[in-house]
Amino acid sequence: MKLSRIVDDCLARMAAGESIEECLARYPQKAAELAPLLTTAARLRGLADVRLSQGQRLRAKVALREALAERSQPATPLVRRWPRLLPVVSALVAVLFVVVVGGAITVSRAGDIAYPLRVTIERAPALVRFSSAGRAAEEASIAGRRLADVREYLLREGTVQPVALAELLARDRAALHWANQLGAEARLSILATVMGHAEELASLASVAADDEAQASLQAAAEQLRAMLARFIPAPAQESTPQPRPASPTPSATAAPPNTAAAVAPTRTPVPTRTAARAEAPPLPAASRPTYTPTLCPTLDVGPAVTPSILLTDTDAVASPAEIGSPSKPTAAPVVAPTSPPTNEPTALPPPSAPPPTPTFGPKLTLAATDLPPEEQPATVVAPPTAPRTIAAPTVYATPDAPATPTPRATVTPPDVAGVSSSGLATPPPTS
């Protein structure tokens, strides 16, 4: 017989009134195993008398009635569940808000309400760039995006989006600021980017139908160019053996170096005329163009031309918009010094005539070799130099700059160059 059955039989007998000893006597061969089990069972019998007292029952029933009354109270399920649902609902609302607002900001275009937020948020990556190179590159990249926004808005609406344009200028300014701490190569890259922005703004201005938009774009392009001009350092520190300009003042009066050859030529601007120049309408005599230096990052100057200074014949009183207008003369006479310039200027421009602000008007990277044979200078005495860099010599030429009486070794056909011997530009021929 299985022990479990014996135990059950004994428990039944004990329940009927038998003692443990009587049960063990019935199964003497199992007594040793049965004894502890039956003893434990006897102790468990006491559980049958464990009951709630009458007072405990009454208290419990009062509590149950209260629970029933609470349950039967009419209450809308939402109101009853609201305290529990509140965190969940709040979290859902927050997530929904973030998704909707984030989406709206992400897809916002120039002119949208969320566009300023997008502009602000997109600046964030630049703030976490801790190297000057990274920061400059990021700022230039952001500026490129703003330029794309300006372009897109101009094509879409026909006007300029002021937020995008202002941000473009700000980011380019920041890019130049950070680029100032970089090496020459990295700096040139940033400069080229910003220059590209300026040129694209100018080209956008040319296609803008709206006058106001055209003016704004042109002014922005001029601002960028002005920033570039301020940013570009003096070229003397460049490693190229290019002759260093004597001073930022018009060098038409630069004295020849004493150590030069017997000819001792001065660095005389030799403006040339281009076809575009020839096609341009003549300027009135009262607004004779002055030459302002052109900083040209492009390096495609003819190999035969050595330190050539690109000058643009922008009108001194012309507005930036006019300067950038494609209808204006685009000639950029090339001033080719025929002898190494000196560092010491022999004459400065009159103090009453401040040097004109460097502008980046339509420039021509003409070189002597680009001219027709008949228009090329007869003799150009200039040492061969390395290709030009962006830090080209800066030369200011003003109408008031007197010509130096120094001998010249350069023979410049005045009628071709359109520039007088004093360095002043003359109106192009009307023919």
Place this chain on the structure above:
Amino acid sequence: MSLLPECQRGDAAAVEALYDLYADRLYRYIYARISDPETAADLTTELFVRMIRHVARFRINHRRPAASFSAWLYRIAANLVNDHHRQARRAPETSLTDELRLVGPDANPHRQVEQRELFRRLGQAIETLSEEQRLVILAKFGEGMSNAEVASWLGKSEGAIKSLQHRALQALSRFLRMEGGDLAGVEVDRGTLQ
């Protein structure tokens, strides 16, 4: 189980009838597991309050309506006891009332302490059982149910109930022996259990 639909509708009389039917056995179950009569009584009340709150969602097993309902109540009781044990582990405390209960103004305080010690150790032993073994022991020794009734309640055969009972008694016996206390001399005084 005709009380159940009325209880689900919120009928107070049906709720009280169910309370009278199940309160003592659930109290025993809780008391066997926590060895504190006052706390066991409070938890029993809480158990029926939870029943009132959730009985409307209870879906009865029509093949074994009473068994399924009492099994549901025991599940609630087991959850309450587990919660109580968790809280006790977090903040173990012996209240002044516990001490007073142990040495209360009883005619025979020594005897009362012995009885409470017996049930405390039995409770500890019962806690070592599986839930099925625990229910069999409580049904057989607490409720006085027959093997057939327990088998019907738990949905098992009578042989399975006998086997569960045997294994439960062996486990309890081993636990009490391991505890070292020989309770053979302690007689269960039923009158001091309340």
